[in-house]
Amino acid sequence: MKQVSFAATIPVLALLALGAPGQRDDWNNQGSDAWKKQGVIYLDHSLNARLHTVPVSAVRLNDGFWSARLKVMVERSLPTMLQLLEEHGVVDNFRRLSGRKNVPRKGPLYTDSDLYKWIEAASWAVASNETSDFDKQKLRGEIQSLISDIVAAQEPSGYLDTYYVGDKAHLRFTELTRSHEGYCLGHLIQAAIAYYRATGSRSLLDAAIRFADCVVDNFGPTKRPFVTGHPELEMALVELYRTTGQTKYLEFTRYLFSGVERDRLKLKDSDIRYMFSGKPFTSRTEFEGHAVRALYAASGATDYFAEAGDPAYKHTLDLLWTDLTMRKMYITGGVGSRASNESFGDPYELPSAEAYAETCAAVANVMWNFRLLALTGDAHYADVLERTLYNGANSGMSLNGTLYCYRNPLASNGEKLRNPWYDTTCCPPNIERLFGSLPGYFYAMSRDGVYVNLYDNSELNWHLEDGAGLKITQATNYPWSGDVKLTVNPDKPSTFTVYLRWPAWAASADLQVNGQSIQISGITRGSFIPISRNWRPGDTITLSFPLQNIPTVANPRAADLYGRLAMQRGPLVYTLEQIDQNGVALGDIFIRPNGQSTAEARKELLGGVTVLKVSGQAAEKPLGEEALYEPLATAINRAKRPITLTFIPYYAIANREPTPMEVWVPISRFDIGAASTSAYNPGANIARHP
């Protein structure tokens, strides 16, 4: 195989003629503060996006649920993870290429991406108002130092991957289904954009552009074939387009989604299924294959649609979202039913103990639903985002910030779920970059006003799309309370709409503006409540969503979950840990669907949580001693005693000693039997056989 030389390319300015309002001068006008207005994703010029994100720095999370998580992320997770990345040679893999270190390369072929994700997380933390000035300076210094190591390793062609070097250099771009070159490039771009948006510094962005151009300029339908063996690059390239205004990145994304290289790359059906790439994205009708790959692809396709508006993409995205949320998503928002290939299962295949539900997949699910929410302003996406964020993603990092779940199963026998490090350590820096950027998820602007996507003590300090300044403050104890008080502070009295999310979990909503009750009509839960009026500085909104302990069932087609209840309260999914059940084994526990159910604030527990106390039953004799199969009539008469079950929030699992855990608790057999015993009479069977 001949080694290809990738000439360094000079970015060519391409002004867009998409008819977008506002001149795409962001990149050209390099002295400007363009970076200061760009959010986690930047949608101000995205024709098909209803919402425009706000910068991470425009939001402050005050003391509350998420600020505690972000604080531990910045103070504990980022430093310990950087240390582990160093210890495992991930940074040295770059230093050796520039001669700064003389060491062998270490780790699997995708380690570069782990460092890029750390830089992305740290960059968002630099942008974040929750981070102390001291930490901001420290992080910035660390990032600059890492960027120096990275840029020094880049080849003149722009190529930058620590694995395909030396005697592996001839394999560059020849084994794309496994190489992760596009995946690492994608994360490089996202890290570079995050650092640019946090600081205005182009030091990593220029390097990312050089590597991007090395790909984009040399591959394509009439050039060499490319495929994303692990989708990620698609999202990154659209964001690079949004950042630079250069259409070639958007065009390359379209090429990646076109799936035309099946023949030239000799892709197997199994590759195309596993990678969720390699055939036209718009030919997909359901999720399959590797969960993270598929959700990154869907996220990238959503970004692409936001710019390009091809309705075939929206149609496919709708099919996929329905497939996910109706058939393939855990109640925690976790995704990926099988360890084998880290993949989706069949429809309704949602086993609890075997669940893979990789943290990365939950992060991807949040990212995807944020993009869909931005496209549409449809609160259903925010519901899935919130469910996933509070539960299946949040569980990915321990309360002390130093241990991570790779898998987030919904039941366990007490096996170890958290580790400080994984040989494939994709998940830890992924949850870190999500948390780092989280302030940017809370609010968004639209032509006609502002969207309140998520609830927590916070301040928005931004402006309406007409440029008039706008501050909003939230005071709440969410998610432990459903009461939220907002203050709306436009610079001057101004008519616009405040969109308040009515979460789908809330059976009702009580709303007051300046103390006057507002009748909500024609709107159901799982929607935004629009309040259009002339807002004056200091106007207040009081929202109340009653919190209830909600026994929840799964669709009966989900065979693994049948006959079981999961407890939810507000946005939180709850779980049993055996350690809280007064010595009763989880395997002997049942829940009473009609019993007493209370909530109890426990400040000392797990960083401060509300636990649920729910009526249950325990088998008098351990069920392990009972027969494997027996007549129903025998089973329902087995001795049991009433107990009180103690549920903790799912996100807090595995933060104490190892203990069995279970989200879906079997409904008391007595409650099945209650409808049956009176009428049940085997003798009444009428055998018509002669």
Place this chain on the structure above:
Amino acid sequence: MKQVSFAATIPVLALLALGAPGQRDDWNNQGSDAWKKQGVIYLDHSLNARLHTVPVSAVRLNDGFWSARLKVMVERSLPTMLQLLEEHGVVDNFRRLSGRKNVPRKGPLYTDSDLYKWIEAASWAVASNETSDFDKQKLRGEIQSLISDIVAAQEPSGYLDTYYVGDKAHLRFTELTRSHEGYCLGHLIQAAIAYYRATGSRSLLDAAIRFADCVVDNFGPTKRPFVTGHPELEMALVELYRTTGQTKYLEFTRYLFSGVERDRLKLKDSDIRYMFSGKPFTSRTEFEGHAVRALYAASGATDYFAEAGDPAYKHTLDLLWTDLTMRKMYITGGVGSRASNESFGDPYELPSAEAYAETCAAVANVMWNFRLLALTGDAHYADVLERTLYNGANSGMSLNGTLYCYRNPLASNGEKLRNPWYDTTCCPPNIERLFGSLPGYFYAMSRDGVYVNLYDNSELNWHLEDGAGLKITQATNYPWSGDVKLTVNPDKPSTFTVYLRWPAWAASADLQVNGQSIQISGITRGSFIPISRNWRPGDTITLSFPLQNIPTVANPRAADLYGRLAMQRGPLVYTLEQIDQNGVALGDIFIRPNGQSTAEARKELLGGVTVLKVSGQAAEKPLGEEALYEPLATAINRAKRPITLTFIPYYAIANREPTPMEVWVPISRFDIGAASTSAYNPGANIARHP
């Protein structure tokens, strides 16, 4: 690797001094009719076996449930399977070695065993009274011809394996964890013994002994190391010991179970787990690894214990049986929860759709429980034997005898379950050899009388252990009826005990002798009822076990089966096939635990079955259109309508057009709700949180 030459060994007569009654002159006395008294396994001299089997030829199965299956087996399965074995080169693999055919070897390395199992099945069919004289002659001719091909391929050393020849010969016995050499030898021995016991011919037995000696004389603790990569040889060698009286075969079996070759063979932990071999059998405490391997090992260990009496074996066998029947066996008697490695799952891991439940594992489960029954006379083993035989093994062969299940799952989406041939075609000839030998399972003798293990129209024509002739006839419509009439015909009035099995499925038993009711006291179901008296020719026994439709539940620890019912009636497990449900999809169907439940004989259906009609419910709106998760209070109020479910016996699955199937049917949510709706009131939740 140096090629080892295996000198042909001459069988040395070893008279046993085990204190067994009766001289072990079977082999020495070659002119005798010793073969005529030997059953499926031969236990007359087994010190630790309470039961002594009877020859297959001592039993006649008259028109009834099993004679129909055996008839189709002889008339359809054996000829079509032999043709397929020929077409796939399995016989030619032998012929090429003797020069009778000049063709390349075909198929995986264990194909020899498939032919041996066919010969074993055909041999038992030759012994069987159900086989017509025409078929007996035809089968005998075919077997002789095959034996001629096999023996011609045997090397002077005794070595006989069509895979390790030519350029693979130097690998003989060097890759025992995968080679299946011991497995093929085991099946050769069993086929040879079956043919000997059916006809008295030693033509294949002599060849089997030569190959056995080639192994037994050259391997061992002080010679070269051996391990059964796929247990099977253990059972075969004990049976060869029982047939020849040569203790060296029993000693080699002890060596195989001793598991001392871990180091010399560099066995990995994963090998030892998967093979269920390679460490001391008596160190096992639970089943793991490959289900068929493990159950064959347990069967061989039971045979070994029957001879050697080492209590450590019995202790291990008891642990394993408890593990199987309390935690790892499907309700059909099927075994093997995972396709991966065709293996056992964790305790209570019993998924329905994903069930592997290989036909071979069910056959092995029957064989093992038959051996345990013979050891002990304990009817619990007969219950498991009967459950497996009628359900999870019987399903392995189609009603027309030409299509086979490899997997026998307990739910399917309508995928194809039956094929005429598998590249690994272990299952079809395995179910054939079980059916061929089945008459030998029905009765057994003991010192003090006779055991009736199974019920069907049949005749026993044998003798008491004192030599006095004894005939027993059974007239019954079992399993469609629980009424059995037996006639006991000793040659002359004689005092002995008739042991009648009271199946565990029967809640009560009604017993009459010569029309006089007998009070059964101190005996519970799942036992043998002993009737000791002076029996006179023509004495009658009338037994009645009331058949009921029994809604059955699984232990709640079996998470996959929770909230579901399986219907049983007599020894039969029932199932829903969607084709019988009047257009309602299985995924929308629920069963009412307290509804009407009847049985209906349907002569025209599936060869004549009794179907069960049970009250159920169907969701008005297909559940596929409903949410994946919703509050219990919403779910239980969804519209549903009453329907009548039609169950067919599980063994008859997949005999019509492809259709979804389900053994474990979800219990109506209404019946869960009935206990809850009245009291359920979300508003009653008391939130103590401030």
